[in-house]
Amino acid sequence: MKLNELRDNPGAAKKAKRVGRGPGSGKGKTAGRGIKGQKSRSGVAINGYEGGQMPLYQRLPKRGFNKPNRKAYAVVNLGLIQKFIDEGKLGTEITENELIDSGLVRRKKDGIRVLAKGDFTAKATITVTGASKSAIEAVEKAGGSLTVTSASAEA
Numbered sequence: 001m002k003l004n005e006l007r008d009n010p011g012a013a014k015k016a017k018r019v020g021r022g023p024g025s026g027k028g029k030t031a032g033r034g035i036k037g038q039k040s041r042s043g044v045a046i047n048g049y050e051g052g053q054m055p056l057y058q059r060l061p062k063r064g065f066n067k068p069n070r071k072a073y074a075v076v077n078l079g080l081i082q083k084f085i086d087e088g089k090l091g092t093e094i095t096e097n098e099l100i101d102s103g104l105v106r107r108k109k110d111g112i113r114v115l116a117k118g119d120f121t122a123k124a125t126i127t128v129t130g131a132s133k134s135a136i137e138a139v140e141k142a143g144g145s146l147t148v149t150s151a152s153a154e155a
Contacts, residue, residue, distance in 0.1 A: 079117055
């Protein structure tokens, strides 16, 4: 096989439809856009437009609510903390700043919340903004302690 013999598989490359190339092509003159009107012209975007009738997305009622001051926590699972302890990236005294320095959590947001996914066997003292009940139980079962610092966080 030589370079000049290389070919695409049959049907792999589809030829582009060349419009506006004379009457003999079958797509000449108006290029398949019909005559006059908004859609025959360039720069048209009519998504959701219903010819002057109130569009569906405006006829339907709004629903739901986004709390403007809600707290967003950085979430970390116990299994990952255990993995970082095994790799030597975390010690037995774990605070939010150490979780960030180790690279386990990117940024603190409104605090760090620990969830109980994964196995946890280290005797570690963890101090964070929030934790699930099952996470606290899992850490205490392993012989460590998990302290929740903020009063508003669910313990």
